[in-house]
Amino acid sequence: MTRRSGDDLWRDFPKTATEFEARFATEEDCRAYWIKARWGGTPSCARCESERVWTIRAGTTFECADCGHQTSLTSGTPLEKTRKPLKMWFRVVFEISTRRTGISAKDLQRIMGFGSYKTAWSWLHKLRAAMVRSDASEPLGPFVQVDEALIGGKGGPNKELVLVAAETSGRVRLAHAENNDAATLKRFADAQIAPDARVVTDGHAGYGGKSLGKRSHEAKVQTKAERRESDAIQSCHWTISLLKRWLLGTHAGAVHPKHLQSYLDEYAFRHNRRKTNGVGRIAARVIEQLVARQPLTMRSLIDDTRRCRWFPQPELTA
Ligand SMILES: [Zn+2]
Numbered sequence: 001m002t003r004r005s006g007d008d009l010w011r012d013f014p015k016t017a018t019e020f021e022a023r024f025a026t027e028e029d030c031r032a033y034w035i036k037a038r039w040g041g042t043p044s045c046a047r048c049e050s051e052r053v054w055t056i057r058a059g060t061t062f063e064c065a066d067c068g069h070q071t072s073l074t075s076g077t078p079l080e081k082t083r084k085p086l087k088m089w090f091r092v093v094f095e096i097s098t099r100r101t102g103i104s105a106k107d108l109q110r111i112m113g114f115g116s117y118k119t120a121w122s123w124l125h126k127l128r129a130a131m132v133r134s135d136a137s138e139p140l141g142p143f144v145q146v147d148e149a150l151i152g153g154k155g156g157p158n159k160e161l162v163l164v165a166a167e168t169s170g171r172v173r174l175a176h177a178e179n180n181d182a183a184t185l186k187r188f189a190d191a192q193i194a195p196d197a198r199v200v201t202d203g204h205a206g207y208g209g210k211s212l213g214k215r216s217h218e219a220k221v222q223t224k225a226e227r228r229e230s231d232a233i234q235s236c237h238w239t240i241s242l243l244k245r246w247l248l249g250t251h252a253g254a255v256h257p258k259h260l261q262s263y264l265d266e267y268a269f270r271h272n273r274r275k276t277n278g279v280g281r282i283a284a285r286v287i288e289q290l291v292a293r294q295p296l297t298m299r300s301l302i303d304d305t306r307r308c309r310w311f312p313q314p315e316l317t318a
Contacts, residue, residue, distance in 0.1 A: 009037055010284035020094050030086035031059060034073060037284075038291035046071040078126040080295040088112065090287075092123055097283035100274075101250050102266060118298075125301050128262045130289040131269035132309070141194035143168045146201045147236035148180050151244065151260065160257050162243075162264065163188050166235035171272045174243070174264035175308040176257075180204065185211035200232050243267055258305045 012033075014020040024030050035043055044051045045064035052065035062071045074080050079089060092112065096103055103111075109120035145166050150159040163175040165188070173192040177184050185206050193199065195215065201207040203221035220232035231237055246267060247255055255263050273282055 009033075009288060010281045013280035013284040014094075015280040017094075017098070024087060024090050027085050027087050028059065030090045031073060033090075033287070034086055034291065037287050038073075038077075043071070043073075045069050046076060076295065077291055078129055078293050078296045079290065089123075093127065093283050093286050093290075094279070096124070096127060097279045097286060100270070101246060102270065104250055104252065122298055122301055125259070125262060126296055127286060127290070128266045129293055129296060130286050132265050132289070139194040139197070140165055140167050140171060140173060140192055141197035144193050144197045144199050145233040145236045146185075146189070146193070146199055146207065147233050147240070148177075148204075149240040149243070151247065152257070160260055162240075162260075164236045164239055165189075165192050166233075166239050168235055170235075172235075172239050172268050174239075174268050176261040176264060177308065180206050182206050182208070182210035186213070189213070189215070202233060239271070242271075261306050261308050264308075 014023045024033070035041060042051050043053055043062050045053055045062070045067060047069035048064060048067045050064050050066040053062040053071070054065065055061065056063050056070070060073055062073075063069070064071070072080070073086070074082055079086075082089070092108065095108070095111065103124070105117055105121040105124055108114070108124060109117050112120065114120045114123075145164075145168070147164050147166075149162045149164060151162050152159040161177050161180060163177050163180065163185070164172065166172045173188075175188050175192075177188070189199075189212050193212075193215065195213070198216040198218070199207075199212055200218045200220060203219050207217065207219060218232075222232060243264075247253060247263065251263065273285075276282060
């Protein structure tokens, strides 16, 4: 399967609502873009990779001239078996990309006129799954702060541990973790922090050679007053407070621990692109990653715990 690089595609993506309406006015417009993103413009058979295909079922499916196999435009992606037109999916991608803080399932249901909350909820989760990948490509550096936060109901039993790594005024990485022992912190650091980065943490005993390896490390124990003066891990503290506000504000705190990592991924995706000019680039990136993702069933979305991908994974429902 050949895919065109996202660089070409995002240049072509509309940046305003008016441009969007004009560019994706019809289902055919959206299909053409989808085919470009998924197959570089020339669709091929999912079974034999032949490019001798023609469209059937009103353009939603290709039939292979060589082996007769039928490939739906959306099969093998999170949009598999969708009964809604691509145009609607594009609209939602545009909505979530233009809003700096994203959108709740409730608001999406209202805006798109979906019959059920569950539909809106599952669409957002599918799109969240497309907001991951590229962040993991380049480890953080050269100055990285590491901290952790408890997220969840005030004083309730459902506080969840989130590990935070932040470049000074730069990118962030967030991981929902079961604990903050040295082994867990080591996985997080090895996946996310450059081997030559200089790391600053608070005095937590888990940070040391066992977790941070040979990285230069400064453990800053500060009093409240000192922190007010000059917080050594301010980027982490800002990230944590904005994250909490976002979960409470946009999502009304209604995030199940099972799904917390997906929200952390969305938060990091948005944060790390906050300086990107134009929503076109963000929306194009989401579609580019959507065509490359595995299908997600409703049952899997609801039942499975999506653990942070840097830690050992539990079995997911097929
Ligand atoms: Zn074929």
